[in-house]
Every structure is written in structure tokens, then in C-alpha cells.
Amino acid sequence: xxxxxKNRELKTVRRYLYEKGLKHSLKRHTIAELFFREDKxxxxxxxxxxxxxxxxxxxxxxxxxxxxLLEKAGFAVSRRFMDGVKRFEPxxxxxxxxxxxxxxxxxxxxxxxxxxxKLQKEIAGKYNFELLSYRLELYGYCEDCKKHR
Amino acid sequence: xxxxxKNRELKTVRRYLYEKGLKHSLKRHTIAELFFREDKxxxxxxxxxxxxxxxxxxxxxxxxxxxxLLEKAGFAVSRRFMDGVKRFEPxxxxxxxxxxxxxxxxxxxxxxxxxxxKLQKEIAGKYNFELLSYRLELYGYCEDCKKHR
DNA sequence: CTATTTTTGACATTGATTTTCATTTTCAAT
DNA sequence: ATTGAAAATGAAAATCAATGTCAAAAATAG
Ligand SMILES: [Mn+2]
Ligand SMILES: [Mn+2]
Ligand SMILES: [Zn+2]
Ligand SMILES: [Zn+2]
Numbered sequence: 001x002x003x004x005x006k007n008r009e010l011k012t013v014r015r016y017l018y019e020k021g022l023k024h025s026l027k028r029h030t031i032a033e034l035f036f037r038e039d040k041x042x043x044x045x046x047x048x049x050x051x052x053x054x055x056x057x058x059x060x061x062x063x064x065x066x067x068x069l070l071e072k073a074g075f076a077v078s079r080r081f082m083d084g085v086k087r088f089e090p091x092x093x094x095x096x097x098x099x100x101x102x103x104x105x106x107x108x109x110x111x112x113x114x115x116x117x118k119l120q121k122e123i124a125g126k127y128n129f130e131l132l133s134y135r136l137e138l139y140g141y142c143e144d145c146k147k148h149r
Numbered sequence: 150x151x152x153x154x155k156n157r158e159l160k161t162v163r164r165y166l167y168e169k170g171l172k173h174s175l176k177r178h179t180i181a182e183l184f185f186r187e188d189k190x191x192x193x194x195x196x197x198x199x200x201x202x203x204x205x206x207x208x209x210x211x212x213x214x215x216x217x218l219l220e221k222a223g224f225a226v227s228r229r230f231m232d233g234v235k236r237f238e239p240x241x242x243x244x245x246x247x248x249x250x251x252x253x254x255x256x257x258x259x260x261x262x263x264x265x266x267k268l269q270k271e272i273a274g275k276y277n278f279e280l281l282s283y284r285l286e287l288y289g290y291c292e293d294c295k296k297h298r
Numbered sequence: 299c300t301a302t303t304t305t306t307g308a309c310a311t312t313g314a315t316t317t318t319c320a321t322t323t324t325c326a327a328t
Numbered sequence: 329a330t331t332g333a334a335a336a337t338g339a340a341a342a343t344c345a346a347t348g349t350c351a352a353a354a355a356t357a358g
Contacts, residue, residue: 022305023303023305023355025306025354027354028305044346045345057307058307059306059308061307061308062305062307084233084345086345109278111276119262119264119268120285124287127258127260128291130289131289132252134286136283136286138283139281139282140281140282143277146278170335172325174335176336177336193314207337208339210336210337211338213315214336217316235314
């Protein structure tokens, strides 16, 4: 159940805050809750626009800082796709994944490929590289967008 | 021979300028020549710093515009690696390639993998995506840097 | 409730990129 | 070589997302 996942994460956030001597505020909670519920790749701006509808008294700064906090705490990761803006997504207890990005509607589909990972390791090995991270992004038209163009 | 490649490219640039009714300036030539000669992944700033040593009267603006022109004309491509700054590299009549990037010294190694490309196409197909472009970047320590750390 | 510490909102700053505009240079036609 | 129209240039300003500052507000322990 999505709800349960979200609640588990919120509780863990709460524990993290307590352990770090940070305070648990309603605004922070509102932001985190929405962030986990949406479970998407959102820019600060985008999340802020959604947060505003729930509580118009939450500022951009607060959304920005909440996301950075979640990232530092390991509950979120950020990445930049080709449009250059930083996007955050919740970290799930799943491994690395990559993305298919629609250049028309912006839809993002996640995928994993053990085969590709294996080939990457081979390539790194060939150049005596110590591989620490990587990113693979596939751009094009999604199923819907390739019809209507 | 590298020189010949470079000269061929400069001539082609000249032809492009003529066809578009643009003018051929010495400054533009100096910038393009250096850009093709270096044949690396350079930010505007980096190329500007190198250009200054050849002709200190060339401004940042001019380097910036020259690179954009080269990109529009198809002689250069730009990309952003994880540091977020836009880098340009000459387009050679070779296919798509990907990058290994050292997170310590910044060295960039190019590679190609038909196998990975094939897997990517399979993945795109699985999601009914029309694949147009992609980027794959591998980050880690290069051969030298993994020793001295 | 009070004291202490953290959080917040508004605004400022940064850093890279891009645009603006007055001046200079190119180039084709004299 | 001279000239005039169009493009290129340099310096400065504008933009834009990301981040920093700080006084006021809110949270938590005692
Ligand atoms: Mn993702
Ligand atoms: Mn390259
Ligand atoms: Zn789409
Ligand atoms: Zn290195």
C-alpha cells in the first residue's frame, strides 16, 4: 500500500530529525508528506506550486530547505535531466535505476538493466576506472506523444 | 593528420558562414581554430582563457557566441556533466559516444558500446518509446587518481 | 509559561548563461 | 581606395536557478 510506505517514511524522517536535534514542524511535515505521496521527479518550483495549494503560507525557501534536508538525510536524491533543473525524487529501498524521458510531455519512466550495468563495469575496467556512479538517460517520445505529433 | 582535419573543418565553417550571409572575422577564426585543435570538452570560460593567450582582445562574449554559432551550425555539441556547466566539443564524423568522467581531476574519456546501444533500444521498445537520443556518463576515479588518494 | 534553539519568510547574493546596445569591423559595390 | 549596409564585437546589464542572510516566528525541554 502506498499509504503505508509513505507513513513509514514520515516516521523515519521524524526519527532522523529527533536524532539530529532538529525540530519537527507542521510545514516540514506537509512538504515531506506531499513529496512522498507524489513520488515523482519534482523540481523545487514544481513541489512549491503543489504545496502552495495545501498551505499557501509555506514559502519557496522552506520547500527548498526541506528537500535539501531530505536529501542530506538520504530520503531523497536529486538529479538534473537535460533541461538543467534540479529534480528530487524519494529514495526507495530499491537499487539504482535509470530514466526514459519524453521530450514532449516530460513524462519520466524508470527502468533497470542489469545487463547494461554489467557492460558499464566492463567498460570502466577496460580503462582502469574505479566506477562510483553513473547516469543513463534515454530521450524521445513516449507512447502517447509519438502518436499526436 | 590532425592538422588536415582541423583545416577541413575550418573551411567548412567558412562555407557555412558564407551560405548564411554571415561574416568571416579573424577573431571567429582564432576561436574556431583553437577549438578544433584542442578537440576537448571545454566550457566557454575555459576556451576563453585559452583564447586570451592568443589574442587578448577577444572578449568572453565573442567566444560564447562563436561556440553557439558552431553548435547551431552542427560543428559542435554541448553537454553538461555533473558539475552543471555547459561544455562544447567538436563534432566529428563519427557516431554517438559516451563518457567516463574522473571526479577528481576532471579527465574525460570517450567510449562507444554497440552492445549498450542495442540494450537501450530494447528498453525503449519495451515501453513503446521512440528513442531519439541518450546520454550515458560513468563517474569515478581515473587510473591516475585512484592511486593517489 | 519561559528560555533556548531551530525554523521560517523575505530578500539578497551568487554563478553561469544570455541579451542588449552602442561602437567597430567586414565586405561588396562603387 | 572609398563608401554604406549589415554583421560582429565588448562591456555591461538582464536573466534564472540555486543558495545565503538575518530578523522574526515557532517548536520543544524544563
Ligand atoms: Mn527516478
Ligand atoms: Mn565527447
Ligand atoms: Zn510524452
Ligand atoms: Zn583523474
